[in-house]
Amino acid sequence: MTAAVSLIWLGLLPLLVQSLDFTYHNSSQLEAILKDFNSRYPAITYLYSIGKSVEGRDLWVFVVGKYPTKHTVGIPEFKYVANMHGNEAVGREILLHLIEYLLTNYQSNATVTQLVTNTRIHLLPSMNPDGFAASSPNDCDSVNGRFNKNGYDLNRNFPDAFEENKDPVQPETQAVMGWIKSETFVLSANFHGGAMVASYSYDNSYTVPPDNDVLMYLAQKYSENNLQMYSSNSCPGFSGFTNGITNGAVWYKVKGGMQDYNYIYNQCVEITLEVSCCKYPDPSTLQGFWNDNKVSVIEYIKQVHMGxxxxxxxxxxxxxxxxxxxxxxxxxxxxxxxxxxxxxxxxxxxxxxxxxxxxxxxxxxxxxxxxxxxxxxxxxxxxxFTEQTTIPATTSGLCSQATQDSNRSSTLQVDLVMFFFNVLVLYNTL
Known part of the structure; x- marks a missing residue:
């Protein structure tokens, strides 16, 4: 028996394949990498497209789990989304390296094995592949590639509970909304760039969400395992993030954000992870970013099992x-x-x-x-229940209009109070 045949028989050949390189991968390369991982680890992976971008690029989702192809009762669904702003590219590569890390450590690392066994992990490396194609490395501050091909900011394109969002829903947004509705996602995070902070809901209201303690804890859990983020002073001009976390609206308000949409309408807690000061840094920095986030991405997935x-x-x-x-x-x-x-x-x-x-x-x-x-x-x-119950009718749409109107009214009152408070603070500092 040859050495190669012996390795195949032992199931060890995948470990000898060259590791994923630390560089940026275009859409064709990303697709090839995901298909290769899927073919090499078919027992614990599943690859599917949730739709296409404006220019027809697939939005690929890679699943890792003991039961990867469908939901299993008692096993929570988790997701990471990256690159919804096409020129914020670090998260895209972090997710590819996370996939490789999970697959190559399954059955050899006890924590990873347990995590893969008890969780169904969905990873969308690029929500905006058209924007990524229009952007380029070493562009830290511009908006080139931020928007989708139709010129819309995908993180301002979701239904909003606090004010009406009249922008037409984009193909990428529609695909993600359908994806969220098709699964029982419990916990999620989306990757961005341009700062170093973990941000939590609400994004478009100063009101305190009912799960504020959980949201703060989750943001803190990610940040405390990323020294650069936790230090709160990694990026020039950003020094107000205590321990590397912030409430979204306190930082700046966002209408139509994906984070609030997940939490309010879909029972899925999501936070936003800003993981690089430069939106699209030089590829030579990617290994450092992976090292900075490696522990955090694993520790954060673990939190889907709290409660x-x-x-x-x-x-x-x-x-x-x-x-x-x-x-x-x-x-x-x-x-x-x-x-x-x-x-x-x-x-x-x-x-x-x-x-x-x-x-x-x-x-x-x-x-x-x-x-x-x-x-x-x-x-x-x-x-x-110990008595006969009537099965509830299936409901459609989002929350009732009455609920949304009532919430907008209360939010407006809180926002007015915050506005005058901020004016007072500014006046006293002049």
Missing amino acids: IKGQVLDMNGKPILNAIVDIQGRSRMCPYKTNKNGEYYFLLRPGTYTFKVTVSNKSMEKTLTIPQSSNLSAMTYNFQ
Whole structure:
């Protein structure tokens, strides 16, 4: 038996393939890399396109997980999105190296093996491939390539709960919206460049979100594992980020952002990661950026297992779709609803919480204490009704118009208060 045949028989040949180089990869190269990884690791990977860009480039999503092709009850869905601003290119390469790291360490590294086994990880390296094609390295500050081919900023293109967004929905945005609706994503982050900070919701309101403690914790978890980000003074002109995190609106308000859209309308917590002072730095810096973010990207994925998960079941033990699960003191703008498997996932810090589960004509309350998560598995609790329940009707669209109008009104009041407060502070400093 030859050495090569022996290696194939042992399943070790993929480890001998040359490592991914630290350079920028165009769309054709990116596609080839993803297809190669998929062919070499078919048991734990899945590659699919969620749609096409204006110029017809595929928006490829690479999945890593023990059950990569479909959702499995009890296994949370996680996602990373990069390059939605085409000229912010570092995140695109970080995700490619993350894929390689997960695949080559599966079954040899205990943490990675457990993470891949217990999580379905979706990675979209480029949401704006047309913008990337129109941009170039060593461009730190311009907007060349930022927008999609139609000239729209994709991070201003999503439905907004706080004010009406009249911009036409772009193909890339539509593809991501459909993707989000097709999965039960629990946790997400999107990569940007031009600063070094982890930013959390809300992006378009000064009001405090119901999960503010969780959002701050998640941003802090990423930042504290990235020394450059945590130092808060890595970029010229940015010195106001304590411990490398910020609330989005406090930094600057964004209408139509993807972060708020995920959190408000889709039950998926998302933060924004600004990972490079220069938007499109020289390729010689890429290995340093990977080293800076390597621990953070893994630690952040782990957080999808914090809190509690489970199912809502009827008296016969069958899952209930569209059951509303509320937590006392954490009323969301859009009520949390179970998926077709009756599942719910809540990212929560350790503590005691009172849950209220409502199914059309019935409701129940239960107080539960959530411990510190361990072994990459959230606490599991199933809510089961003991009486006959009426299955809720399937709802369509986003939150009700009444909910949005009420929220815009309260947001306007808060924003006016903040405006006059800021004017007062400015006046006192002149």
